[in-house]
Amino acid sequence: MTAQERLDSHLREIIQWHFSPETGSPFWLEWASKNFDPRQEIQTIGDMKKFPHFQDEWLRDLQPEVWVPAAFKGRPFNIFETGGTTGMPKQRIGWEDYKTDYSEFSEKISDEHFPRGGAWLMMGPTGPRRLRLAIEHLANVRGSSCYFIDLDPRFVKKLISNKQFDVARQYMDHVVDQAATILKHRKVSGLFTTPKLLEALAEKVDIFAAGIRGVFCGGTTMLPQYVRFIVEEVLENRVGFYPTYGNTLMGLAASVPLLQEDKYSITYYAPQPRAVLRVVNPTNTDETVEYDTWGRVELTTLTKEFFMPRFLERDEALRRKPRGPYEWDGVAEVRPFGAMENKIVEGVY
Amino acid sequence: MSIPHLPALRKGAAYESLDKVEVKDHRTGEVLATVSQVNAGILRRDLNRIGEAREALRKFTVDELIAICAKAADYFLNGELPLGDQGHTQTPEQYMETLSRTSGLPHVMVKRNMAKVADSLTNMRTVLNGLTRGLDTKVIDVGYGEQAGCPVSYYPTTNALGLVMPSNSPAVNSLWLPAIALKTPVIIKPGREEPWTPYRLIQSFIAAGAPALAFGFYPTDHEGSGEVMKICGRALIFGDANTVAQYKDNPKFECHGPGFSKILIGEDEIERWPEFLDIIAGSISENGGRSCINASAVVVPKYAAEIADALAQRLGPLAPLASDDPNAKLSGFANPKMAEFIDGAIEQGLKEPGAEDVTAKYRNGPRKAELNGGVYMRPTIVHCNSFQHPLSNREYMCPFASVVQVPQADMLAQIGPSLVVTAITKDPKFKEELLESPLIERLNIGPISTMRISWNQPHEGNMFEFLYKRRSIEVA
Numbered sequence: 066m067t068a069q070e071r072l073d074s075h076l077r078e079i080i081q082w083h084f085s086p087e088t089g090s091p092f093w094l095e096w097a098s099k100n101f102d103p104r105q106e107i108q109t110i111g112d113m114k115k116f117p118h119f120q121d122e123w124l125r126d127l128q129p130e131v132w133v134p135a136a137f138k139g140r141p142f143n144i145f146e147t148g149g150t151t152g153m154p155k156q157r158i159g160w161e162d163y164k165t166d167y168s169e170f171s172e173k174i175s176d177e178h179f180p181r182g183g184a185w186l187m188m189g190p191t192g193p194r195r196l197r198l199a200i201e202h203l204a205n206v207r208g209s210s211c212y213f214i215d216l217d218p219r220f221v222k223k224l225i226s227n228k229q230f231d232v233a234r235q236y237m238d239h240v241v242d243q244a245a246t247i248l249k250h251r252k253v254s255g256l257f258t259t260p261k262l263l264e265a266l267a268e269k270v271d272i273f274a275a276g277i278r279g280v281f282c283g284g285t286t287m288l289p290q291y292v293r294f295i296v297e298e299v300l301e302n303r304v305g306f307y308p309t310y311g312n313t314l315m316g317l318a319a320s321v322p323l324l325q326e327d328k329y330s331i332t333y334y335a336p337q338p339r340a341v342l343r344v345v346n347p348t349n350t351d352e353t354v355e356y357d358t359w360g361r362v363e364l365t366t367l368t369k370e371f372f373m374p375r376f377l378e379r380d381e382a383l384r385r386k387p388r389g390p391y392e393w394d395g396v397a398e399v400r401p402f403g404a405m406e407n408k409i410v411e412g413v414y
Numbered sequence: 415m416s417i418p419h420l421p422a423l424r425k426g427a428a429y430e431s432l433d434k435v436e437v438k439d440h441r442t443g444e445v446l447a448t449v450s451q452v453n454a455g456i457l458r459r460d461l462n463r464i465g466e467a468r469e470a471l472r473k474f475t476v477d478e479l480i481a482i483c484a485k486a487a488d489y490f491l492n493g494e495l496p497l498g499d500q501g502h503t504q505t506p507e508q509y510m511e512t513l514s515r516t517s518g519l520p521h522v523m524v525k526r527n528m529a530k531v532a533d534s535l536t537n538m539r540t541v542l543n544g545l546t547r548g549l550d551t552k553v554i555d556v557g558y559g560e561q562a563g564c565p566v567s568y569y570p571t572t573n574a575l576g577l578v579m580p581s582n583s584p585a586v587n588s589l590w591l592p593a594i595a596l597k598t599p600v601i602i603k604p605g606r607e608e609p610w611t612p613y614r615l616i617q618s619f620i621a622a623g624a625p626a627l628a629f630g631f632y633p634t635d636h637e638g639s640g641e642v643m644k645i646c647g648r649a650l651i652f653g654d655a656n657t658v659a660q661y662k663d664n665p666k667f668e669c670h671g672p673g674f675s676k677i678l679i680g681e682d683e684i685e686r687w688p689e690f691l692d693i694i695a696g697s698i699s700e701n702g703g704r705s706c707i708n709a710s711a712v713v714v715p716k717y718a719a720e721i722a723d724a725l726a727q728r729l730g731p732l733a734p735l736a737s738d739d740p741n742a743k744l745s746g747f748a749n750p751k752m753a754e755f756i757d758g759a760i761e762q763g764l765k766e767p768g769a770e771d772v773t774a775k776y777r778n779g780p781r782k783a784e785l786n787g788g789v790y791m792r793p794t795i796v797h798c799n800s801f802q803h804p805l806s807n808r809e810y811m812c813p814f815a816s817v818v819q820v821p822q823a824d825m826l827a828q829i830g831p832s833l834v835v836t837a838i839t840k841d842p843k844f845k846e847e848l849l850e851s852p853l854i855e856r857l858n859i860g861p862i863s864t865m866r867i868s869w870n871q872p873h874e875g876n877m878f879e880f881l882y883k884r885r886s887i888e889v890a
Contacts, residue, residue: 268458268459288433289432289433290452290453298456329432
């Protein structure tokens with residue numbers, strides 16, 4: 066079976082699940098009653114264009130219970146939130162998805178960089194984010210435990226928007242100091258953090274000498290020159306670097322190992338068939354852009370816990386060809402949508 | 415022929431970044447070079463290890479470095495020097511042409527700027543003598559000694575001088591040159607449209623025997639510029655009045671903003687005003703009116719309307735000429751939006767009652783003019799009825815000046831801070847008041863162009879006092 070056939074088969078199973086009264090969620094059952102029955106209409110991933118774009122307001126305005134599939138009824142769920150700055154954040158509920166995603170990701174990182182049983186440190190957004198439990202699960206499936214240092218990205222975004230750069234710097238120092246203290250007093254070999262925090266930590270601590278052998282990084286734009294800087298200068302080519310693209314709604318898109326011809330341009334591949342990424346023409350989102358062309362990122366999430374068709378991310382990326390071990394398209398050099406035209410507050414997260 | 419690529423120079427070592435910007439001909443848009451851009455993190459890492467760059471310069475005596483400066487002047491003016499890391503070289507003629515094409519300065523002005531920069535290198539001993547008031551250079555080598563019979567000791571205030579350079583005039587580079595003779599490495603963030611002059615100067619120094627380690631050339635973004643200013647113990651800043659206001663009270667920074675330079679004529683000399691028109695017109699328009707030492711206001715006790723009209727008759731007809739025309743007086747704008755902004759600001763000011771664009775009737779066309787795809791601002795002389803008018807004390811990157819009638823007794827109370835004041839007067843009392851004024855950085859008494867500068871007198875900040883501090887010393 067090809068990847069495309071596997072995806073179509075998985076899609077039909079998920080559609081059947083979410084739109085059948087015995088297993089589906091109140092939201093999607095009601096939606097189908099007002100629109101069309103996807104069980105009849107959606108057979109292949111190409112048919113997904115029949116769905117309109119998923120509205121993120123639904124994740125803000127509706128109570129989480131509307132997303133509970135009937136098959137999960139009565140089982141308490143985790144509530145995970147996206148970044149957010151002010152007002153109501155987007156929320157996604159879940160049970161086991163994060164474990165599935167991160168157990169799979171564990172197979173993509175090497176024992177040399179993340180020795181089994183060696184402790185992890187997460188320095189980044191914990192709080193109501195899926196990432197916090199996900200990283201701990203990742204450490205646990207590798208027989209490891211994890212230390213945590215929190216960073217509140219909503220506070221940082223506010224500081225930067227208010228031009229309180231000194232306070233933002235103080236807060237970043239406060240976060241990094243805590244990590245440096247842990248590294249000084251505890252044996253840690255694996256690190257999850259954001260690129261900016263990694264850079265700041267490396268200004269205080271020799272990452273390799275502190276015992277870190279692998280860094281799993283995500284959260285903000287990592288353009289080629291910046292990746293090169295991290296690999297060559299921050300990690301001095303001595304520590305494994307695993308950039309990822311992900312969020313609460315998708316899960317985790319891993320990157321393929323960099324080759325010389327990549328010139329530090331990172332390509333990420335969605336955890337298909339559980340999530341599908343398309344790079345679309347922003348003015349006609351039915352149209353997928355050509356390879357190596359910029360477009361807006363569209364995400365479709367397809368798990369039994371959560372169905373989200375054609376959500377337009379606030380990111381843009383280059384569409385890249387499939388590359389082993391992935392048989393589907395990748396997204397590269399992800400950056401905030403409209404980054405070339407507008408100033409986007411990304412801060413340290 | 416391939417396009418030259420200017421790498422960043424990290425303590426002298428070439429670094430080709432994956433991020434590059436193109437430097438283009440201001441008229442045709444033709445790409446003349448690509449320039450590697452570094453991220454702020456690279457600057458932070460390099461600046462944290464800048465000590466070795468200073469060590470490399472400390473191995474030389476000041477006298478040896480002065481000799482290197484003189485040699486560098488010759489390379490800068492006459493040498494064929496490396497241009498980037500792809501095997502290209504640059505002759506002085508190529509430098510002049512390329513700089514003219516990207517900055518909009520006509521050849522004749524580039525040549526004048528070249529000569530100015532080279533002069534400051536050739537005259538480095540005189541420059542240092544002026545900055546240190548005759549200090550024996552050995553005092554800087556050893557750290558202590560004697561001056562005028564007193565024990566003196568000086569210590570460096572920084573390991574590196576940070577420079578966030580503008581693109582408007584190559585001669586501003588002469589400001590940092592004494593730092594090398596004073597054993598201080600430089601960290602240069604070049605102006606986006608003008609990487610040429612700092613790069614050529616660095617190559618001239620290296621060819622003359624200066625250690626490459628002492629030179630940082632870091633084209634970077636806004637965040638990177640911030641790091642240059644933050645991490646270097648001392649930095650020169652170029653910017654508008656707002657930028658200057660932000661940094662002027664911080665001893666870490668020496669600010670170079672608008673000069674608001676002026677020409678004042680005293681009551682005793684005003685009847686002779688026609689004799690001074692050449693000097694006044696030159697002070698307004700030389701170097702395309704782009705320098706902070708260009709006069710931007712003429713303050714007179716009488717005949718303001720007549721003087722404004724006479725200046726307008728001389729300057730108003732000036733129009734853009736081909737960049738290689740030896741008579742070219744106007745400079746093109748690398749960024750046409752800047753010309754648009756200036757034109758709009760002047761028009762906005764003229765809407766306020768009390769000012770007249772006297773040049774309008776002699777210009778025979780709009781202020782913002784185009785020639786061969788380049789955008790230029792033709793001269794503007796505005797007759798203002800008082801210093802209350804918004805255009806009376808403005809400075810733009812083009813030949814622009816107000817003429818304001820103010821009684822001599824009120825002049826110093828009204829002119830505000832002025833980098834250069836040329837006061838045409840012989841009146842002892844007025845001279846005394848001028849000498850007492852804290853508002854004037856450089857004072858010319860008599861009919862002297864505001865554009866004239868002296869190598870032995872700093873006119874804006876003192877680089878030696880900026881880079882070295884005196885301490886008390888006793889040696890047993």
